[in-house]
Amino acid sequence: MSFDISRPQQAAVLSRTPRRSDAVAQVLGGFKTIADGLDYAARGVTGFNFYGGRGALADVLPYADLRHRAISTARKLLSLGLKRGDRVAVVAETGSEFMAVFFGCQYAGLVPCPVPYSMYIGGRDAYVQRIAGMFRAADVSAVITTEDVKEHIREGAAVAGVSVVFSHAELAACPESMTRLEGFGPDDVAYIQYSSGSTSSPKGVLIMQKSIMANAEGMLRHGLRVRPDDRAFSWLPLYHDMGLVGFCLAPMLGQVTVDYLPTTAFARRPTLWLKLMSENRSTISYSPTFGYELAARRINGEAITLDLSNWRAAGIGGDMVRADVLNEFAKSLSLAGFNARAFVPSYGMAESTLAISFSDVDAPIKIDTVDLAALKTKQRAIPAKNSNDRVRGFVICGAPLPQHVIEVRDDKGKALGEREVGRIFVMGPSIMAGYFKAEEATAQALGSDGFLDTGDMGYLLNGEIVITGRAKDLILHNGRNIWPQDIEWAAETIVPLKSGDVAAFAIEGADGDDEVVVLVECKLSDPLQQAELRKNVHMKVSQAAGVDCTIVLVAPRSLPFTSSGKLSRAGARDRFLSGEIAEVAGTH
Template structure:
């Protein structure tokens, strides 16, 4: 068994521009490139050329229709890194069914949290069917029962189904493509509805503007296919550009991060992406193996999914320089599921650009004032940001203040976006959709940033939303989890993020405490920390505060901004010593990103 080729010797390279995903696969199937799947030991397990994927997808489409599913119905599919997931996802495209990728990982919170998470997604998608691997049958069956999802089949059971004789009617240019669940809210998940036009526009921008794909490119990914960066960046986009992709499961990467680099070395991979923490993990685990690697082919080392950390990139480049890794390959970018995936890319021909600003002006005046050389000698007085490039062709990004006025160079404000890659809204959730859309058609991304010479710089999340290890976490989820613990009740918890010494978000939870016994107070603190970790997948500092000390708005809503300000100024004081914030385990951080 040999992996698929780097390139097609005869088939002309076409970088997107197809009307639909099926049109893209029909074309890619005429060549010899495709997907390759590696085991946790680095062995090639499955080879799936695009021509074989197309045949499997067509057969799977007919099998799905034989279950009685009707055009436009939603089919949830557990996104394990396997040919089975690919066959079902693309089978849905040919059958006119809407695939909804679901997470495979159960690491965070165990069975109960996983079942609850999947049930919420199935319910909000109104999924008619869910397709899954054998090892999750009991969990998914329970989730399907809670969500009233009628059809539950393993990949093997679906493969054994007869093929319907009904004529296939693939999705057309004006149809939907899939529903993507973002890494945000878990208590009330929102499905991002992506159309064929949106995925076509975004993959074209990724292939042509962002990555500037060539005939010699070969991609590598350990990113979960449930996430937009894994699905769009390293499944749909490569297919639309006839690019070969080598896969390692996310779990295998977590256990052996150096295997990522070893396989890239062996396969002469040219493109791979990771959140900053993935580069950090790989650099810390590589040890002496770096000298045995050859990473000279790696031309695009993309960073996305979380705040780009310059110190992590520098450390990775330094440790992997002996393997021929060139730091110029680092490609910061910016995007989100609501924009299908990509919004901006840094220039591939230039090294990473870092803007170091005066921390005082940044925090008080909301301006990114360049730090003087003298000021840079005092690290605590400056803040460095990585520049994330320009918008892809046909897309617009603007920065506005809270009053809706457009801002200029180095003025920090809210980042808004519009263009053909924009989602069609949150599935059957008009209220949530309207909440982030402006009257002139822009989407409020929830991020803050500023312009620097025509390029975007991301400074953090706007207001309440927490960015942690590449995930968007709604504070409501954390508060809801904490308030399930006796004797807490609704309105007794406030969650927010504060900037830690390393520039990352540390999660803080303020909790009303009505008990006086020291042992009981410490027990409450531990219970809250445990349930937050189980539910939201984050470690947090739990601060016990006096009853009625959390601020509320005039309409009776919790003011998280007020709670954060009170905590930072000391106006809201802890009534017991602050528990030390636990250090995240590498595996916990990685699982949290899923």
């Protein structure tokens, strides 16, 4: 019997899935594979709900229906002549069609590779090249795409030498292979996740079935302490680890209902996130810091109309956690019943499936305020003696998940003590198997001792991790270590600048020392106003970081961002040096 996967059967009026399955006990771990977990979740009534750009319920996918559609899709995929272990790229639009293909691959013994749907990063040509790089990196055998980006995908596939490209509608028209379905075991690959910084030369992170099981159980049981009546909400892209693992795979493995808003809809109307959470009485949602900042800025007087009192886990991940932004969000949404104790600063990355550490649920965020001079010159996080000192506050991101170990090491690989700043290494069952067909990159990231080099810098405090920044972004200036975010955040306090308008990085100066460059997106056209902005930024940066720098005003939307929405300082530096990012006219 064939099943049309292009359009789910729907009643005249959609009804979202409930928040709990009373007839089925909640199980938060013990599954062997993703398909094993879906087989169990399908016995209940929870599932996925998809909202449109205006906030109306557009599609409903109970886990029982997802399993049925996934098995049908598995047979259709196998009818294309694909063999066990082949990689299948699938455009990760937020919707039931992506879910059917991703989970269908699990039953078919195929490896799904979610790729970005959005083209906002760099336009059409950049999107095509980026997609082609992903297809090559995973050596994909087939691509499944949405209709609206099919031509772009076909172009990228042609560049990568991939000939099998189907839209969801075209796949739906395929016959179902009667071949016996042979899914994966615990030691098989679950999917390939592209690292968030990937651009022209992306790295495909190999995540095993047993790794996602370990990470999901750690999040469900320990990180978020999931309950039977929890209901999750997400606007995060499903091609990114926080969206895919945190708000698709893990909730399914915990039989938790998830409500989705497309990422593009959130970008246009950030407050829709909060309005739908209020309507659905959602309890768990995550965002990078910039998401909280956008929502707080746009909410205006509408907070009093919302009820966010059920939101018990407001996670932060994907970028540096900023206490000032969280405080402003809590203040703006207090009238909606939001409790600041809901904030859950976290740390993770695709190379560790997703999660590495969580701060305590239902507890105030913890901030470690340290002496800025000692941090820069001695690489030690010494507690500030009084508020009159030049200080820096870091949000503590919690203890590692059970069975995981975090070490902070110096440049020679020696483990450091508490409050000593160094490079962060992680070991545990969630760690990736490696990068697909990239032995050199894998050897650089994974040591013979089983530890993953995260590329992040930080220090330990009472067994909890504190992140100070990315190692590759660190600026060496006059014998001091300077974190670029200190410069950027200081500059962004100046009106009319906002988060994401400033990028700081170093270029080699004539004397071999780092010369600090600060790119500032500028909408001002008046030369006098531009000069005033330049002067104010220079003064703020000097006060905050004690560094002399070159201020360059650039056009709006010039600065590059990664697939997860993080500022790419390396990309900004490369574009600046190549002349691709140029100074706006009238600034001198």
